[in-house]
Amino acid sequence: MKIKLIGYIALIISFLGCKNELKINAPYKDMAVIFCFLDQNEPIQYIRIEKLYQNSVNSSTSAGAQITDSLYFDTLIVKIINIVTKDTFNCYRVDTIPKNEGFFSSGRNTIYATSIPKKNDDDEVYQLLVTNPKNNKTFSSQTSLVKDAIIEYRKITIRLSPASHSFSFRFISGKNSFLYDLIVRYQYKEMNINETDPNIFEIKNVDYYVARSSIFPQNENCFSNINSRAYLDFLKLKILKDDTKKRKTIGISFQTYGGSQEFLRYLELTKPSIGIAQKNTEYSNISNGLGIFTSRNFNQLNMGLEPTTVSVIEGELPNFTP
Secondary structure, three states: OOOOHHHHHHHHHHHHOOOOOOOOOOOOOOOEEEEEEEOOOOOOEEEEEEEOOOOOOOOOHHHHOOOHHHOOOOOOEEEEEEOOOOOEEEOEEEOOOOOOOOOOOOOOOOEEEEOOOOOOOOOOEEEEEEEEOOOOEEEEEEEEOOOOOEEOOOEEOOOOOOOOOEEEEEEEOOOOOOEEEEEEEEEEEEEEOOOOOOOOOEEEEEEEEEEEEEOOOOOOEEEEEEEHHHHHHHHHHHOOOOOOEEEEEEEEEEEEEEEOHHHHHHHHHHOOOOOOOOOOOOOOOOEOOEEEEEEEEEEEEEOEEOHHHHHHHHHHOOOEOO
């Protein structure tokens, strides 16, 4: 569910390319590109705010992209406001998170951050308000906060026969959630074959997607079945034979990623066209700017495993020891 700034720039370029005349160095416009996914289960909420990039007439696009000042605003006042309770959460500037090298400058990586309380039983709507004090221009948006999905705990049974045998991923969907990724995470520890210290090992995960951006009704009992044979075959593709290692099962957890209505709209409007004439639709819910301010919700629960299930899994996978 990551959206990259370069995608929006590509959309803008393709839109301008439809005109007969293209002014590469058009008059500067003070426009923000904003990305934020609020998650009530995260201790810190991060907001990326950058300038819509435009190079000057005196520099090439690639050279201008390496000038940090062309990517960020000097000063911004950033707030997140709970519209229901009227509580305001001021955001502070963070410059300490490294940025990967690429087309744009990595000399600075400015992000804004704050914390919000978790109130899973409340129906909350948050507004983002960004003000540039140099000209008092504002950028704003709002989103309803996605609430926790309730994952049903169970002891998982995996069998090799019959071929149709399956186990269920059951959950109650959260309020304000319009689509879900559902993941079954298998976790195991791996150590060198000659290692005698049981405390020296590496924890590894294999994620099996039961659903990707699938629509489920809100606040209802939902489920999806996983075929045992298909699941084991997937694990075998991901965990390869290595006779220098020994492995042991830790467990299986169920994970839910719930997405908001804005994110559903974004996916619907930006999915590839199946026609010959391809068209890109620009989606943004930022007033006076570009980007997306929305909400998601991550939740997980460790499942129980029947003793026979552990034996079946480890019997199918290489280099597992009792």
